[in-house]
């Protein structure tokens with residue numbers, strides 16, 4: 001094995017420490033804590049675990065956590081009414097509605113009801129548009145975390161060939177936009193891409209966000225490339241990514257493991273976005289570049 005293993009867990013921990021320092025400065029300047037409201041509908045065990053860890057991390061960073069649990073059969077109107085209340089609440093800087101929602105609820109209607117300036121998940125179409133046009137807004141946490149790891153690993157990304165596998169609104173598309181912003185030459189591959197292995201083979205940066213266990217093979221990777229594995233797949237043998245880790249690690253220059261790579265970055269960036277939101281809303285200066 002030759003690749004450098006990118007320690008996302010350690011990076012996320014250090015980021016959370018930097019955030020906590022700036023949260024404490026914000027509290028002194030603004031006289032209040034940044035607040036994150038998380039809405040969980042129903043009892044999905046994986047979602048409940050995510051919501052619990054988000055709440056714990058929020059409090060650990062010195063911020064206020066507001067948790068709202070609604071029954072699985074809540075009506076669309078009642079859920080939208082809660083979003084309206086949170087939009088209007090001055091103590092709330094960030095609103096996150098945990099997805100997926102039960103089938104009778106319209107996820108897009110809920111996501112678009114959130115005030116774009118409190119949309120710390122960056123899923124609102126206004127924030128997708130802001131990202132695409134280079135305006136200030138909120139960027140989805142997972143792809144922003146991936147770019148942070150890439151810049152930490154490679155420094156300047158200008159001119160590098162990047163292939164993003166996956167075109168979802170929450171990972172693939174914003175990932176491609178962020179890499180474009182870093183002046184990479186970006187290719188988006190997806191389920192209809194022809195000859196995926198040849199497309200991947202020319203990439204200096206490979207981001208896999210597919211949701212298929214170990215689909216990306218070591219032979220597809222250009223020697224020395226940096227591989228970011230976003231996939232989280234539960235298999236009989238445990239958690240695996242979208243990349244065949246053993247095969248890829250023997251040719252790549254650097255690679256994120258699963259778990260311990262991209263995963264821990266998502267919550268850390270959520271905390272970052274919440275602090276940034278609070279600072280923007282109260283007009284308090286923070287050092288965004290240090291986050």
Ligand code: NAD
Pocket residue numbers: 142165166167168169170171172189190191192193196209210211212230231232233262263266
């Ligand atoms: P998604 O299902 O919405 O999108 C998957 C994408 O993969 C689609 O755009 C599709 O075109 C593409 N695809 C499917 N089959 C393919 C194939 N055979 N070849 C090439 N492309 C193919 O998934 P998502 O929400 O973008 O998530 C992707 C993965 O990332 C999942 O495993 C998910 O669990 C994980 N994820 C991890 C985090 C994290 O915090 N680390 C956050 C979000 C998602």
